[in-house]
Amino acid sequence: MNNMELRILVYIISLLFWTSCSSEKEDYVPITENAKLEFTVPANFPEPSYNVTLNPPTEKGFELGKKLFYDGRLASDGVISCGFCHIQDFAFTHHTHIVSHGVNGALGTRNAQPLHNMAFMKEFTWDGAAIHLDLQPIIPITAEVEMNETFTGIIKKLEEQPEYVKLFAEAFEDQKINSDNMLKAISQFMIMMISANTKYDKVERNEGSVFTEQESAGLELFKSKCASCHQGTLFTDQSYRNNGLPIDPEYNDVGRKRVTGLEEDIYKFKVPSLRNIELTFPYMHDGRLKTLEDVLNHYSDGMVDSRTLDPIFKSQNNIKGIPMTTEEKQLIIAFLKTLTDDDFLNDDRFSEF
Ligand code: HEC
């Protein structure tokens, strides 16, 4: 082989090598494969209200939703993220804060609600102002006393972050950074937040746990005195009721009437789920009660009559409230503590770090 031939051969080999490489490159699909996450309804739960098929949680969508949830860029001051007011250790409530605390120390008028089992809820917030989970975050994002931002403002900030450009592109087919995709991603994160591994659940599903005598007695009392409103495995019938709290002169929060405009809805609030209740103190829509003892004392002795007070509280021999002995209250509290879900509270999938 002469020099020329050798060079041609080297050239051909390198060409072959190069084309084989490049053809490999053409077949090579970039790693944007976005696996679907498994959304499993626990055996003792009802069907979800959220239509999961319209926004199926995916690995990248969830990752994006979580990043947004913990990102102060969603607020005008760059600090107040969703996670600022919704802290995982306390079932995503704002521990120690009676009412919410937003940008520049602005105070809201309501106690931050826990975030768990959102996929099973039909309406959101204490008065049902949000009728779809995808729309709920618009309220805190734009509220002056919460995050005080605009979607245009947030999108501008996100577009400057290569990490977000990449994540939006991987998570959604149209690859766009827009409010629709933002809200979908946050929902994907929130619908995966299922709390269904409490002692109560394990007893209900026959998974080897057994109630103590006290817890069993507490459950029986709970069924007869509380479960008409705090119903089923979600511990709420999702209705709006007036449970007899004295009117708060500071805010005079009219509750459900704010949404419907109806006089008959004044001072009614959404029946809250009691899951993880041990950790979501302080209690009630304005966080006025500090402990579970305070709550039970309210039901037995603190109730104030009004036109919209729930009839359940009036029916018992004209005595307002739910008569209970101190011992019965302790038993109910023992039962309520079986609704704490340590697996959920410590689930790394939902933590910031
Ligand atoms: C300043 C504190 C604060 C921030 C920030 C905040 N929230 Fe909230 N969140 C609240 C309060 C207070 C409520 C109850 C609101 C009401 O009843 O009007 C609430 C209610 C909710 C609910 C309704 C829960 C239910 O059971 O109906 C959802 C969902 C929610 N927040 C998600 C979010 C998301 C997502 C973000 C970020 C985009 C966010 N929150 C930011 C304080 C906050």
Ligand code: HEC
């Ligand atoms: C007639 C319906 C009804 C009955 C019966 C009822 N509740 Fe409630 N409960 C509510 C409503 C409505 C609220 C929210 C009120 C508010 O914040 O203004 C509430 C709030 C609570 C809270 C505070 C939850 C939170 O997240 O802050 C606890 C705890 C509670 N109830 C426990 C009980 C127990 C225990 C019983 C039985 C002794 C009981 N409830 C009976 C309707 C009811």
